[in-house]
Amino acid sequence: MKNERALISRTSMEVATALVTGGVGAAVIWGAAEHDIGWGDSGPGSGYFPFRIGILIILASLTNLVLALRRRGFANEVFVTNAQMRSVLAFGLPILGFVVLSLLLGLYVAAILYLSFVMIFQGGYRPLFAIGLAFAVAVAMRLIFPIWFKVPLLTGPIEALLGLY
């Protein structure tokens, strides 16, 4: 089947991950180097521990890199197929949208928009049902968090406009 075609092979993902973790290691070293990485007046400086952690991250990442390239079993293994990637993105991209909306409009409005969108366009539910359910969730959020547990949630300009805090 065409859909089952491998999009990314296991080897390339192993290599990419090892490079990224190695990069994090380098960043840690770089960040630690802004501080005292040696012996300060009061013992080890604040860069001492992270600097060494950074070096170890790079060493372990290199090991992973070498092992990934040498392991023949990985060559035929698939990290993700086209079809899998599509369903991950179909689920993941709306989450990204939800985060952006939350930061702009607050969690309530974002949750209503996100839930309605996903249920109507991906779940195939009737708009009335989906929007109704989404509003019910927002009401539940309001009851549970700010009212019962006294933990306020992120609100946005729309709540301010409506006078709901």
Add this chain to the structure above:
Amino acid sequence: MANLDSLFHGFAVALTLQHVALMMIGVLLGILVGVLPGLGAPNGVTLLLPLTYTMDPVGAIILLTSMYWGALFGGSTTSILFNIPGEPSSVATTFDGHPMAKQGRAIQALSFAFLSAGFGAMVGVIVTTLLSGWVTSFALQFSSPEFFAVYFLAFASFVGLSGAQASKTIVSILLGFAFATVGMDTISGSLRLTFGFDELLRGISFLIVVIGLFGIGELLLTMEEGLKFEGVKAKVSLAGVMETLVRMPRYWVALVRGSLIGVWMGITPGGPTAASFMSYGLAKRFSRRREHFGTGEPEGVIAPETADHGAGTAAMLPMLALGIPGSATAAVMMGGLMIWGLNPGPMLFIERPDFVWGLIASMYIGNVVAVVLVLATVPLFASILRIPFAIIGPLIVVVCFIGAWTVGASKPDLWIALIFGVIGYVFKKLDYPIAPLVLALVLGDKAEDAFRQSMLMSQGSLNIFFSNPLVGTITTLAVILLTWPLWMSLIRRAHLLRITQPKVVE
């Protein structure tokens, strides 16, 4: 015995109406997160934690631990009825539990699972009760080098005991340590690894990381697998449960072995997942009915369940007595302890005996409550899984991000949760273990402090970790565990060489 005395005091603390009510709420919420895919024990406890900031610590810890027990039980329900492990630690339960359910023996499978889980948990609590006094008095002699050595031992045992590739476990641990150093340095007060981003001043909260790794990451994986719930209907009847209860003693070997494995893996931070697999594997190897395993053998349900819960409860012992959590969930709870202003470790037993013994007593009661509640609510929670994933999935996403917000009311946390969701997805697919990362993140500051204090004491010489028999033994043990995979591969290679000697070895 002093421990028994303290335990009775604990029962007095735990057995108030309010605390029993919290237990029941915790267990029910726990079953819910255990049943729902993408929400597991670590994540569930994380989501609930911000709501306990203002509660009294005893009530709060009872709520959270009860949730943990509930989640462990809930994970088994879905394993058996739907062949979908609600928790990683109940994967092994699917092997025989689901076939049993398909053969119309769902009620037996569930009863076996819950009763043996309850048994494993009881052994875990009893061991915790008996050993805590001893471990604490032992740990009271510790100073910085010993503490660092014990942390080192905990992480070394991850490398040595987990099945994952050692260098991947090491990367995971080190990344946790690196993320822990972000933000304000507790000793010098300088800002580290913020790279000019003011958002990172407060550091990276382990709670956000858990929500990302265990929540969002798990959901992405679930989506990719194209989840289908095809469950087996189960009717729970008291007679069915009783019938199973009568047959339980027949499997005493599996029960005892499972408990021992579980308790061991819980105390050394191997965790419930490794324990359940190990117990299943051993049960299969030593069973006379070996060939029936995988087709619906009760022993194949009993073995992993006992170990899973034994490990879950025993993981509380090192958390309380040493300040080293034995599982990812225990790590989150330990973080909670610190947030409530308690200091996990031996001093906790002296400063807050009401808290410690209240908790331990609540573990006895909580597990009994959990067994009863989980049996009573099987049909209810099974029906939740019949709600289509197109509704449940996005709802879980919303809950996760609400959780991420409630941790610290900070906007960047939402991004951090999302980023760790992607990391969790990739790491899981590539077999990077993620529990060590969480543990390292929780213990990072304490480990660094212990290390710096030790270096200060020794003027920078690593010899301090061998300076007395106690610390020397712990360090040596840790080094052996750390290099364990290396020894094993050397032995295997030597063995192979011997076998293939006549041939030319490439």
